[in-house]
Amino acid sequence: MKKSAMPQEIRMNMRGKSKIVVNGIFASNPVFRLVLGMCPTLAISTSAFNGLGMGVAATVVLVCSNALVSLLRRVIPDKVRIPAYVLIIATFVTLVEMLLRKFVPALYDALGIYLPLIVVNCIILARAEAFASTNKVGDSVLDGLGMGLGFTLALLLLGVIREFLGSGTFFVGSFGDAEFGVTLGDMPDYAMSVFVMPAGGFLTLGLVMAAINAISDRAEKKREAVHEEAGALIDEAVREHVERELAEAAATPAENAVGSVVSAEKTEDDVKNARSSAENDSVVAEGAAEEAEK
Numbered sequence: 001m002k003k004s005a006m007p008q009e010i011r012m013n014m015r016g017k018s019k020i021v022v023n024g025i026f027a028s029n030p031v032f033r034l035v036l037g038m039c040p041t042l043a044i045s046t047s048a049f050n051g052l053g054m055g056v057a058a059t060v061v062l063v064c065s066n067a068l069v070s071l072l073r074r075v076i077p078d079k080v081r082i083p084a085y086v087l088i089i090a091t092f093v094t095l096v097e098m099l100l101r102k103f104v105p106a107l108y109d110a111l112g113i114y115l116p117l118i119v120v121n122c123i124i125l126a127r128a129e130a131f132a133s134t135n136k137v138g139d140s141v142l143d144g145l146g147m148g149l150g151f152t153l154a155l156l157l158l159g160v161i162r163e164f165l166g167s168g169t170f171f172v173g174s175f176g177d178a179e180f181g182v183t184l185g186d187m188p189d190y191a192m193s194v195f196v197m198p199a200g201g202f203l204t205l206g207l208v209m210a211a212i213n214a215i216s217d218r219a220e221k222k223r224e225a226v227h228e229e230a231g232a233l234i235d236e237a238v239r240e241h242v243e244r245e246l247a248e249a250a251a252t253p254a255e256n257a258v259g260s261v262v263s264a265e266k267t268e269d270d271v272k273n274a275r276s277s278a279e280n281d282s283v284v285a286e287g288a289a290e291e292a293e294k
Contacts (some may be wrong), residue, residue, distance in 0.1 A: 024146025049173030055152025
């Protein structure tokens, strides 16, 4: 029993861990669902590379800060927990900032003031307060990873759309001395520069959120329809089972009555046979007695 139960427990545990990560990417996406971190989202998503860089930086800070907050959750007093969280987050933001300045100076310059402002990013503070401060280290790390991936994917999606429509390029950037990116033919000549401006950021964000909500609503309606159909099938099966049970219960007395009649007839035949046998025996006995007298 233990050998068969252990894999099931492991599967259930793995499923629960994966749900924590998937929740941050889809159901509780910090940009499209929770509508958090709007300042860096609108300011940095002018290109895909900038969005990816900001998302990765925020993910690193999220994972590290969640882990440390979870480790110290029983040590940090409640009265100073917010300043303590800010101090922890600021430490990791400083480390990330130093690394970007050293190895990716172009991205460091592009992110500008929004990189140090990760310290007060409501996504990171919210996860530290709502999740990491009440959960184990492993779950907190997975939560930070899920939220970071959701934030990164949202910035990357907005950056791709805005860069394509506003600049006519795709993933243009540089990493150290290496430069990369694609210029899409004559698209720069027909690009709509409004999409790389603040107004374009609001417009793109609103349209993408509307599309995601429409897709989610349609998927939810399909799930409800499937559940209703499954419920109807279950109700039909239950109804048929109940009707069959009632029919069997109604047929049982009649079968018993028939069985009783057959049993009675058989008993009556047995009595008649016994009488006939007794009469034959008496006749035989009388004949034997007469012969004995003679």
